[in-house]
Structures are given as structure tokens and as C-alpha cells.
Amino acid sequence: MAQVTADSVDVVLPCLNEAAALPWVLERIPAGWRAVVVDNGSDDGSAEVARALGATVVHEPRRGFGAACHAGLLAATAATVCFCDCDASLDPGLLTGFVREIAAGRTDLVLGRRRPVGRGAWPAHARAGNAALSHLLRRRTGLRLRDLGPMRAARREALLALDLTDRRSGYPLQMVVRAADAGWRVRETDVPYLPRTGTSKVTGTWRGTWHAVRDMRKVLAEPATAPLAHARPARPASSAPPAPVPAPAPATADRPGGEYGSHGRRRTCEGGTGTGAARLGDAAAHGEAALFDRGEPSHPGEPPHPGAPHGPVAPARSGADTAGGGRAR
Secondary structure, X not given: OOOOOOOOEEEEEEEOOOOOOHHHHHHOOOOOOEEEEEEOOOOXXXXXXXXXXOOEEEEOOOOOHHHHHHHHHXXXXXXXXXXXXXXXXXXXXXXXXXXXXXXXXXXXXXXXXXXXXXXXXXXXXXXXXXXXXXXXXXXXXXXXXXXXXXXXXXXXXXXXXXXXXXXXXXXXXXXXXXXHHOOOOEEEEEEEEOOOOOOOOOOOOHHHHHHHHHHXXXXXXXXXXOOOHHHOOOOOOOOOOOOOOOOOOOOOOEEOOEEOOOOOOOOOOOXXXXXXXXXXXXXXXXXXXXXXXXXXXXXXXXXXXXXXXXXXXXXXXXXXXXXXXXXXX
């Protein structure tokens, strides 16, 4: 198994009023890794809490999930950069498996496929939007992903070479689209998705979900870019065959909102109502982790968008095709 060195990883944590969740999140950053908390205009003392707990704090005054993520990427100095939400819905300790896959040269981008644990972790309308966007992503790139969640890892220099421009909710999706255009290998692995601490800026309302979906549709409407040689991560001359990221150990640590138990890989989504939305969410919730050789919070006050399972390896394609299926954030 590839060795993960202490000075090799920065974890970018976009943050807007997450003071209650920060202690739980920062406690789970792997030893020796650097937590980069990007404060996106919090008024609850989040920056002070993060700094007191030993995190590097970056201030990004421009509102937007993408603006915060990219500010963190620019502030990062480690060879490998991870991204994770700062609301205690995802355990950053699970990123060690992601980084091992990158370090071993088995893949270029690892994405966490969220698997809800507990009622209300993932509302039906959010799952429906996620399913629709994954369908569109497959049509655009050929990637059969089941989720476009925020938890991920990749090489810093390669991420910078993607020249990401979206600064709203489309940033995570644009990362995946441009990575596919550049020929990256994209891997998806299951992670527990817990009820978040505090109020969601996106999936807490239909309006927030709609704005996020709108932003991401605009990203998908961008023309395909030619393969960028400088944006393709360097790969070893030879590497071991692709292997699944180690399954996370059952977690029982105290969280701001209670405890969470062991995670089942085939557990169905819970919570939410609405027949159509539930069908979309449930259909998107099943399937296994996948590896592909080719080939993702909207915040209040954001400016208008400037642009108004285990299976066979599937090549990404530019432009639309007739295939469909999958799911989105």
C-alpha cells in the first residue's frame, strides 16, 4: 500500500457559519495533514474557532462555494489536495483511502459517493437534483458516476492546470467535466453521509437546490475542451491494477448533533417525500464504486453566474450521446 507522508496533503474546507461543526471536523483531519479553512464571510466566529483549533484560515470575501474552494486550492502547497464540506456531514478521516489511491498511481481523481446514514441526511429534492445532473454528466462526458458530492482528492498541480473558472455551485462539477476532457481516470467510492450540523445553504430548500442545479447545467452546456496535456496528471511507467479504496471502518464518534453508527454499503436513502423525487433518488442510490479511464454550496449573496460499479472501463466522450443514468449533487 502506498505510503501517505505527513507533509503531502492539504484539506480544503469551505466554510460559511460552521462554528458548531468545526471542532468535530478538524478533530478528524488525519495527523500531519494541514486543514485549510476558507472563511466565506461567516458571522458566527467560524474563523476564530478554526484558528484556535490549529487550522490555516484563508478569507475569501466573494460569496460562492466555488470561490471558497478555489481560494483554498490557491492557498494549498501540498502535492495532493483534498476537498471536504465543513458541516460534519462527511468525515475527513476517510480521505486517507482517497490519497492512497492517488499516491499509488491507480487513479487521478477520487470522488466520495455519499451514502445517507440516518433519516434526513439527504432530502428527496436534493437526491432528485443529484440524479438529474449525473444523467447530464454522463451524456456530456461518458462518466457513469452516481454522485457529484464535495469530498474528493487529486494532485494540486493538475487541478490548477484545469483552469477552473466557476465560482458558484458549478465548481465541483466543472472539475469533473474538465478532468474528463483532459483524460483523467476518475474513481468513485462510497462514504457515509450524515445529517449535517446547522442549516444547509443548498439542499435545505428547493430554491437552493434549484440554483445549484441551474449553475451546474450551465457548466455542462460549456463546449468540450480539447485534451490538455499539461492538465493530465503524471503517471508512473507501470502501476498495480486498480484496486478499490479500503472501506471505511465503522465510526461511533460523538458529533454535534449526536452519534452515527456503522455504514452499510447497500443502505437505501432515507428521508424526504415526493414520489417522483424519491424514485430519482432511490434509483441513483444503488450501484457499486466505479473506475473510469476517461474519463461538482450556493451561498446567500452570490453574484449572478457569469455564463448566465465495478464494471468495464468506460471512455469519456465529448458532446452529447444517447446514453443516460447516474446522479448529481
